[in-house]
Amino acid sequence: MDTWPLRASNMPSAQPAKTYPAHDAHPDESVTIALDPYDLPDKANVFSVKYRDVGYLPILLVVTNDGDQPVSLTGMKAQFVTVDRTKLSPASEDDLYRRLAHPHRSSTPMPLPFPTTKIKGGLSKEALDEIQNSRFAARAVEPHSTQAGFLFFDVSGISTPLDGAQFYLTGVRNGNGDDLMYFEVPLEKYLSAPAPPPAAKP
Numbered sequence: 615m616d617t618w619p620l621r622a623s624n625m626p627s628a629q630p631a632k633t634y635p636a637h638d639a640h641p642d643e644s645v646t647i648a649l650d651p652y653d654l655p656d657k658a659n660v661f662s663v664k665y666r667d668v669g670y671l672p673i674l675l676v677v678t679n680d681g682d683q684p685v686s687l688t689g690m691k692a693q694f695v696t697v698d699r700t701k702l703s704p705a706s707e708d709d710l711y712r713r714l715a716h717p718h719r720s721s722t723p724m725p726l727p728f729p730t731t732k733i734k735g736g737l738s739k740e741a742l743d744e745i746q747n748s749r750f751a752a753r754a755v756e757p758h759s760t761q762a763g764f765l766f767f768d769v770s771g772i773s774t775p776l777d778g779a780q781f782y783l784t785g786v787r788n789g790n791g792d793d794l795m796y797f798e799v800p801l802e803k804y805l806s807a808p809a810p811p812p813a814a815k816p
Contacts, residue, residue, distance in 0.1 A: 626660065628762035631678035635807030636781075638797045643788065644681030645755075647797045649781055650674040651804055652764070661748070663741050668713045669770025670705060672748075673781075676762045679755040683789030687761070688753050690785040694767045697778030704765040710745050711737060713768075776801045 631637050634648035652658050652672040658665070665672050675692065679685045694702040705713075714737055750763030769775035783797040 626674075628674075628676055628760055630760055631676045634676060634804075636799050636801060636804035637676075638799045640795060640797070643794045644679065645685055645786065645794060646678045646680070647783055647786075647799065648676040648678075649799050649801070649804065650676065651776055651801070653776060662744055663714060665766060669768055670710070670713065670766045671769045671775055672764045672766050674762060675750045675765050675783075676760060677752070677755050677786075678760040679757060681788075682757050684757060685755045685789070685794075686753070686787040686791070687755065687785075689787060689793075690783060692765055693782045693784075694765075694775075695780045695782065696769075696772060696775060700772075702767045702769070704750075705768055707745055707749065709768070710766060711742075714741060776805055778802070 631646035631648035632639060634650050636650070637646055637648035639646040650673070652660070652674065653666075658672070661672065673694070677685070677687065692704050694704075696702070748764045750761075750765055752761035752763065755761045767775070779801040781797075781799040781801065783799075784793070786794045786797070788794060
């Protein structure tokens with residue numbers, strides 16, 4: 615069973631991790647993770663918020679558990695390492711709120727692209743809901759199932775963040791509480807993959 619936190623009709627379906635070009639499979643541990651960066655305008659259009667305009671790169675993280683025991687994600691740590699070895703951690707909800715509410719360091723107020731009612735820090739309810747529902751928030755992956763959600767990395771000032779980058783995931787634990795071997799995904803696997811067909815709708 616695939617589990618997907620997003621409810622918006624235009625969001626893609628989460629597929630098993632092995633089906634994505636950028637993945638790392640651990641057959642002995644029956645767990646595979648995959649990354650799908652939303653770096654292109656046609657993909658980023660699933661969001662109402664223009665994250666790249668404020669320096670953030672959304673990356674879909676997919677974790678598939680093909681084993682017979684649940685896998686814990688409560689201690690997981692994700693890290694995006696650029697080609698020049700800059701280490702980036704995923705943005706928190708508060709990080710995203712602050713950047714979206716104050717996208718420009720300027721004394722002149724800048725209009726935000728949210729025409730609806732502002733709820734928190736100048737953000738619309740639509741934007742708040744999208745952030746809360748799209749972020750990867752799974753605490754476990756049940757046997758023979760998939761969990762997916764977005765991680766947002768601050769790549770402001772980096773023109774081609776995916777070139778030569780690596781992604782690491784640690785702290786994934788099996789049913790006995792033992793750490794699995796760390797996962798490593800070169801983003802070149804994504805960049806060099808053939809263009810996929812249009813994403814299926816849920």
